Amino acid sequence: MKTRQSVTPVPGARNGQAPDAEYTAPRGYLRIGRTVALPVERTAVVACLVVLAVLLIAAVATLTMGRLGIRLADLSTAVFSGAEGKDRFVLNRLRGPRLFTGIATGAAFGLSGALFQSVTRNPLGSPDVIGLSAGAGAGAAIFALMLPGVPVSLGALLGAVLAMALVYVSTGTGFRDPGRLVVAGIGVAAIATAVIQYVVYVVERDKATVLTAYLNGSLAARSWSDATTIWLVLLATVPLIALVARHLTISEMGDEIASALGSDPGRTRTAAVVLSIVLAAGAVSVAGPIAFIALTAPQIARRVTRGAGPRLTLSALMGAVLLVLADLAAQQSPVFEDLPVGIYTMAVGGLYLGYLLTREWRRGTL
Template identity: 70%
Template sequence: MSRIVRIPIARAAVVTFAALLACLLAASVATFTLGRLGLSVEDLYTALTQGAADGKQAFVLERLRGPRLVVALGVGVALGLAGALFQTVTRNPLGSPDVIGLSAGAGAGAAFVALLLPGVVPTPLGALAGAALAMLVVYLATGSGFRHPGRLIVAGIGVHAIGVAIIQYVVYAVERDKATVLTAYVNGSLNTRSWEQALTIWVVLAAVVPFAMLVSQRLNVSEFGDELAAGLGAEPKSARTAAVVLAIVLSAGAVTVAGPISFISLTAPQIARRLTRLPGPHLTLSALTGALLLVLADLAAQQLPLPTALPVGIYTLALGGLYLGYLLIREWRKGTL
């Protein structure tokens, strides 16, 4: 007598995955086809499938929009994953690497080298150093490393405030032209991205994602409480520390290639969770949601007819503001505020 083995699959997760993937594909196609230099869908298909790009097609695909899109996809995935890991650790919908001062530290590092070492130290290297220093200060300030979520957030808020103060001082102190360029970078920008930067973020993802998947299994068990998780061998405290470290590495990789882009890591995991209404970190769905949000924000940055082109980080800040407003109204209606 034969037996049928049934593997439980969450239908909501599968449907959400397919929908996000379809939306991401549509947004990617729009990135190449919209605007004055946009390609026709037929030309895009021919160039991608037959490798026959030349002239305008080659310029758009290989120099203007191709690297920019690949960087946006990688950065969005990295920030979505980082936010999912961090929010699972803190069990707080407002938890993200932004909250603990990583983005502000990166911006402060970029601003510092732009003011004191212009042309000597590359801005992305200054941003990476600033992010690392901010995380070191948070680590030491908590008194318990990354093991205590509450202390982590409180220390991070203080570091974030200091980082923002440094950024504002430098923007005020430097010359106007330099301040304009610096402001674009510290808000997060995908302008003039290169294939080297695309390779950087995807190498970071290739190195970190396998470990993130392993940690997520232990975090799933921790959702039932530390005592049960410890009894099952999940070691919840070390899992949380590992998750925070991985989130920091992912965020630092994103900062290195695109500057400190805010709120993607905050909103992407929450959108993914609400689409499926299932427990768990939702790493894959958070990654897809982060990529979709950033590609759409960058599409707006490229195509909206504004007097001055704005960096993509301005649009993600607007997205974050809308999300926080939604949270405020929702909690008010529930009577928790």
């Protein structure tokens, strides 16, 4: 890899000055043959490798910790040669599907949040803000009340789609105007929340307990079909995200500059929001509306690398790490046993949201 120094403009810069400071990002080039040279930032590569290592450690801990965990010395044999007895049950039924669902769900939420924050140019933006999670929760609640034999995950998916359709119609400009998108989303979320509260109030106590666990977001009792579903969503959307990624970085510099460079900012925003919604809806359908992963993962990724652009790969890895660590805490906590993982992400994400609000208020952007 041949390296050289280059200056990366930070979005929002004026006359060469970024809001905080101009950042010089060390870039290298990954050469493929003699004609292809892909720009690579060393800081981002190192960050991705570190986060990937943390994810691997968290995955091993998920499979080995606790009374039912697989012995560390037997883990490689169980994974690569086939497990027997208790280890087979833990790997194939209890923790394996839960782990793989958590990794892909966290990555989907991280990518979804990175796309949405990039097009809105707002660190507080996430799919939760535009009513997707609330719509999914309302759909799940209605299915639990009126169609008890049908999986609530299907209701969640349909609820998310309906909520986004209402937002699309309510803005009058589709997904092109970030300001109208947020305002319409808040309204749709309020309506959906009212539906959820009504259903929880009228359903039987046992059903309400199960429904509440799903509405908080949970990875308990996930199956390989859940893991397959969310991984297929990721595989289907990642190539499309790769096509949009370069235009997202350009669009963060402003609509005028993006248009001058041959990009269509309106079309880019619409494509990014649609992909963000598909990722979030897929994640919600298998794990429920897990809060704050989509908000925090992209922000941590940006702060680690301090470079321009949405940091999509690192956001996905960060989302996976955050969710797997939260689920590990949910499984192994001696105090709060069997709590849904969404409660842990709410606690951590709420503190982080408070930090972001305070920071943006001090900077005068709120």
